[in-house]
Amino acid sequence: MTERKEKIAIIGAGLGGAVAGALLQHSGFDVDVYEQAPSFSRLGAGIHMGPNVLKIFERFGVDKQVVAISSTPSHWFSRDGLTGDYLSRIPLDGYGATYCTVHRGDLQALQCDQLKPGTLHFGKKLVRIDDNGTDVMLEFEDGTSVRADIVIGADGINSKVRETLLGYEKPNYSGWVGHRALISAEKLKKFDLEFEDCVKWWGPDRHMMVYYTTGRRDEYYYVTGVPHPAWEFDSAFVESSREEMASEFEGYHPIIQALIESTDEVTKWPLFNRNPLPLWSRGRLVMLGDACHPMKPHMAQGAAMAIEDAAMLTRCLEETGISGYATAFKLYEVNRRDRATRVQTVSNANTFLLHQEDPSWVYGYDVYAQPLKSESAA
Ligand code: FAD
Secondary structure (H helix, E strand, C coil), X not given: CCCCCCEEEEECCCHHHHHHHHXXXXXXXXXXXXXCCCCCCCCCCEEEECHHHHHHHHHCCCHHHHHHCCECCCEEEEEXXXXXXXXXXXXXXXXXXXXXXXXXXXXXXXXXXXXXXCCEECCCCEEEEEECCCCEEEEEXXXXXXXXXXXXXXXXXXCHHHHHHHCCCCCEEEEEEEEEEEEEHHHHCCCCCCCCCEEEEEXXXXXXXXXXXCCCCCEEEEEEEEECCCCCCCCCCEECCHHXXXXXXXXXXXXXXXXXXXXXXXXXXXEEECCCCCCCEECCEEECHHHCCCCCCCCCCHHHHHHHHHHHHHHHHHHHCHHHHHHHHHHHHHHHHHHHHHHHHHHHHCCCCCCCCCCHHHHCCCCCCCCCCCHHHC
């Protein structure tokens, strides 16, 4: 493929931005990625990557490496958090690619490694955007600036690109928090209990999702959804404790008690939301992932939607070239809005896979097999 000389700038090297960069570079575009963090560390969190995402990883040749660093559960079990009864047993094969659960930091590092050397710039916090119609100037907090022909805002729920397009608006606090903890599998050996590969424990008003985060199955991870009336902190997350977990899950199943007893460190994250945005792009600026459709994470598909967005946006830009960006951005929104909104709605409702159901509409989806709807379908 011939190299194109016009420049694409991506803001944010999170799970969506890094994949957008890798896919666009793979298609021959000239792309730089600007990330505010000075570097990425291996924070204590896992993530599901469904077959819908693995099909995209295959496109830029990283799928086998993702599988190699992941646990690959055969089923998603839903169980009653109090009695342990099985509410559903959902097979995770048969959707055209592997279902993975993985450490978020390992995945992010692998994704960033796919970017061409010298194109990922850390310590670049975007503070100002000027789209003058001909090109876009980006200013960073460190006083530097760059020019680009188009800009992709993959800068998460507090997106500066979203703010530029729609004005400042705080995200909505959902009234829920998620606790996250990684547990050494070694610690679980003393219990005469079976720790399943991928299981969601459901209570009347709270849940705990649990899975392995490595192919070696030496790290077990839980993430909760627990009601919490107000988020009173300024930071992205705060420390929680074994005692707090014990009180939140008092009376729950012995496996949950064993997990809490084995917890060394646990953090607590507020779950934020936004209502669907009136636009996904304007002029030379376009958004993807949490910048345009953040959701409560209960379907484990938030990053997946960011990555599907990245793949569809790349497809549309391949169709039009950068000079046809206005058409590409409209095509992209027409071909993504319904699916992203449906997933956002189901995820926020926290009902996915509670009962036996067919998840093909989520996992069987192949972004490359979708016929492109035309702009007029909007
Ligand atoms: P982000 O991953 O948030 O990345 C945005 C990036 O932009 C960050 O690196 C940030 O530093 C950078 N940035 C922000 N502002 C600027 C700026 N001004 N200048 C430069 N850089 C900037 N999703 C799943 O698919 N599966 C799961 O299992 C799952 N579990 C979750 C569990 C919890 C508790 C939570 C809270 C979320 C979970 N999600 C899950 C959702 C998922 O984390 C998000 O949907 C996903 O990270 C969105 O990706 P993104 O690339 O859009 O944004």
